[in-house]
Amino acid sequence: MTPIDLLLSRKSHNKLTSPAPDNDQLEILFKAALRAPDHALLKPARYRVFEGDSLARLGDYFVTAALNKEPELPQEKQDKLRGKPLRAPMVIVASAVLKEHSKVPEVEQILSVGAGVQNMLMAAHFQGIGAMWRTGGMAYNEKLMELLEFEAGEMIIGFIYLGTEEGNKRAAKPLEIEEFVTRFGE
Numbered sequence: 072m073t074p075i076d077l078l079l080s081r082k083s084h085n086k087l088t089s090p091a092p093d094n095d096q097l098e099i100l101f102k103a104a105l106r107a108p109d110h111a112l113l114k115p116a117r118y119r120v121f122e123g124d125s126l127a128r129l130g131d132y133f134v135t136a137a138l139n140k141e142p143e144l145p146q147e148k149q150d151k152l153r154g155k156p157l158r159a160p161m162v163i164v165a166s167a168v169l170k171e172h173s174k175v176p177e178v179e180q181i182l183s184v185g186a187g188v189q190n191m192l193m194a195a196h197f198q199g200i201g202a203m204w205r206t207g208g209m210a211y212n213e214k215l216m217e218l219l220e221f222e223a224g225e226m227i228i229g230f231i232y233l234g235t236e237e238g239n240k241r242a243a244k245p246l247e248i249e250e251f252v253t254r255f256g257e
């Protein structure tokens with residue numbers, strides 16, 4: 072496959088199993104993420120890696136964070152939430168530390184980390200690693216950020232689920248560009 076074929080065939084994998092990316096593969100994911108454009112080189116990206124036993128800890132954090140917001144959360148919903156990080160053998164919490172800067176508004180810092188996450192997804196795809204970018208309510212829960220020991224001004228950009236694709240070998244959907252593109256000139 073050419074690099075362009077790879078680029079155009081990326082897709083999300085919602086069913087992921089072991090093995091998780093190994094250390095060499097993971098290093099490539101992070102190097103790719105840190106290749107993202109970064110106005111004024113503010114280095115806003117942070118990545119926290121959960122695998123093995125720590126996935127259950129992340130699930131416990133989810134429940135603690137949800138209960139902090141909604142103390143009467145039914146047990147069934149707590150159990151569902153606790154199991155979410157166990158949907159893959161590795162979850163990376165991608166976040167952005169936002170700084171005040173005269174030329175770089177927060178949105179640009181968020182976009183930079185988003186571009187880094189996309190680079191990470193592509194680097195995963197190139198290495199045959201399944202991945203999915205997720206958010207949901209937990210991405211905006213301040214108690215979770217406290218449990219993850221976030222710095223002031225830090226926000227979650229996504230939970231990146233990584234592992235080995237299980238089932239669902241569907242191809243990426245065909246792309247129609249016309250309705251998204253306006254060309255000026257001849």
Ligand SMILES: Cc1cc2nc3c(=O)[nH]c(=O)nc-3n(C[C@H](O)[C@H](O)[C@H](O)COP(=O)(O)O)c2cc1C
Pocket residue numbers: 081082083084203204205206207228229
């Ligand atoms: C910032 C962001 C957050 C997302 N959060 C979720 C999510 O919580 N749950 C979900 O099913 N898909 C989520 N998605 C969408 C999937 O990652 C995926 O892109 C979508 O299902 C389309 O599939 P594809 O990537 O194979 O085209 C999110 C995407 C982005 C960019």
